[in-house]
Amino acid sequence: MKEIPAPEKIEDIEIRLLLEALYVRYHYDFRNYAMASIKRRLRQAREQLGFATISALQESVLHDTQMLPRLLGYLTIQVSEMFRDPSYFQAIREQVVPHLRTYPSLKIWIAGCSGGEELYSLVILFREEGLESRTIFYATDISQEALRTAEAGVYTLDRIQLFTENHRKSGGKSSLSDYYNAAYGRASFDKTLRQNVVFSDHSLVTDAVFGEMHLVSCRNVLIYFDRPLQDRAIGLFKHSLARKGFLGLGAKESLRFSAHSGSFKDFVREEKIYQRAGE
């Protein structure tokens, strides 16, 4: 008799099939994401959405379009903070901004903007530095729900203390409370912060180059990709950046292993801020 494979292996097959189904049916491509995290989140989704198996979840998501956003909510979850890693924003302020000042108009791309924390951090920083009015901020994500959250700019008050502390440590020149109204346990960020922001659906996996940017900030997004996909995204950033434009990554991300590393130089090494090499 043929040996029956262990249950774990069946789950791996189901996950592969579900990701393929998501791609074929909806063009959401998670197939080259780092699998350990995807697996964990699919298990969570299966359990909390009440399915006995990943296959049952797959059947539902194929036939019921209402299930898609719910599942994507699990797959795209990313928990950030405003001014996460204050030293990164301090380096942007003190070392990148002086270069950006020399341009009459600026384009900034926040790739994988998730709930908008990084976006608002940069808009506030640019306002403090007097650059906001000449800047267009492009905030992109694959998740419509994330884009809606980012566009709403509403965060629970229990997170504001951390945001405020981070902002102060990053060298903030104003008080974070200048930018939001608190009511009913929530802080709503001022809509004027969004006046120069374009929110857009964009996938680093399947979509193309975005436009000529002066700064691309993409923090803690690449860690969800496998190596080849990381390289694809870095290639996109390279082609989206103006000559001598800047690329900022997360504290534990780097271009060290990328095929594109030769196209960038370290600008602020310890903060993972790179500059596109001039031709």
Place this chain on the structure above:
Amino acid sequence: MTEGRAQAIVIGASAGALEALSVVLPALPATFDLPIIVVVHIPPDKRSFLAELLQAKSKIRVLEADDKEPICGGTAYFAPPNYHLLVEANKSLSLSSEEAVLFSRPSIDVLFESAADAYGAGLIAIVLTGANQDGASGLRAVVNAGGTAIVQTPKAAFASAMPEAAITMCPTAHIMSLDAILSFLHEV
């Protein structure tokens, strides 16, 4: 205790971690050839010096883990502050910014569950001192995948809650003093 050769060790520790790990890691010989992957609960907003401190005392390599780093033997990898650390099926490490689990990022459960998937019966998981419940359900996943579960004797631990929670969830775990854990590791 393990059938076949162990392939990797994962360790979770919280309150009192530095003292406990200062007993374990420096005692391993330079020839120790298994990878050790460690989650210690550390503050999210500060640089961690754990790896550097322990490297200074140890004969094996001790590093803070990098994203997508291939896992090598004879090396202890520590989760960086404010990231989960996971093991991929191809035996590399990845980091994640998902939500905290039991208020912790890094989370011991997240590491143990992913390592159980990657190594199955080839995994040895050790829960050391700590004052919360993290690691208990991860240890259960290790046992379910056929791996070896070890818990530090709660009474001898600096903080007993974490080993106690692990034992409650995994009654078959081997309960050992730090010395016994060390002699066990010398023989794997």
